[in-house]
C-alpha cells in the first residue's frame with residue numbers, strides 16, 4: 001500500500017456529468033472515498049484542475065491576453081478546492097487548502113514544509129491555483145507538488161480507465177496500455193497530459209497511474225496496489 005500519494009482530479013471530474021460547475025453529489029462521493037483512503041493510513045495530497053469553469057487556452061479565451069486568461073483558470077481551481085475541502089471536512093477529516101496564489105482570507109499559502117507537516121498529522125491537503133504561474137497546467141502542478149512532498153506515485157483520476165492508442169470513446173479499435181514509459185507517451189504524441197508535465201515526471205522518475213474514477217472505490221483499490229488503469233514509468 002502506498003504511504004503518501006498525490007491525487008490529481010481534473011475540473012471536469014468534479015463537474016461529473018454536468019460539464020460545467022461542481023456536481024455536489026459527486027464531490028461528496030469522491031470526498032467519502034478520499035476519507036476512507038486517508039483513514040486507512042495513506043497520506044493524501046490533491047491537486048485540483050479548473051477546466052469545469054475556465055481554461056486559459058479554451059475557445060472562450062481566444063481574444064484574451066493569455067496571462068489574464070491563465071489567471072482566471074488558476075482562480076477557478078481555487079473554487080474547486082474549496083468545494084472539495086468542504087466535502088472532505090463533512091466526513092470528519094481535517095483538510096487544508098494551500099494556494100500557490102496568495103489569498104489569505106480563503107486559503108493558506110503554499111509552504112512546502114507546512115504541507116508536509118499537515119500530511120504527517122493526517123490532514124488531507126488540496127493544492128490550489130496550480131503552480132501559480134501562467135502557461136502551465138494543473139497536471140504540471142501535480143507532478144511538481146508530488147516531487148516536492150515526496151509522494152511515491154502520482155494518481156491521475158480521469159473518465160477513461162487508462163491510456164489508449166487512440167480515444168476509446170471515438171475509436172473502437174483503440175488498445176489500452178497496461179504499462180508505458182513517459183518517452184513513449186511523448187513519441188506517440190498521446191494526449192495523456194501536456195508535455196511539460198510528462199517531461200518533469202520522466203526526468204525525476206515519478207511513477208504515475210492513470211485510472212478511471214467513474215467506478216466507486218477505485219481510489220482505494222489503486223492505493224492498495226491493485227492493478228488498475230495504466231502505469232507510466234520513466
Ligand code: UDP
Nearest residue numbers: 011049050051056070073074130131136138
Ligand atoms: N493554470 C495556469 N497555471 C498553472 C495551472 C493552471 O495558468 O500552473 C490555468 C490554465 O489556464 C488552465 C487552467 O488554469 O487552463 C485550469 O487548469 P487545467 O486546464 O489544468 O485544469 P483541468 O484540465 O485539470 O481541469
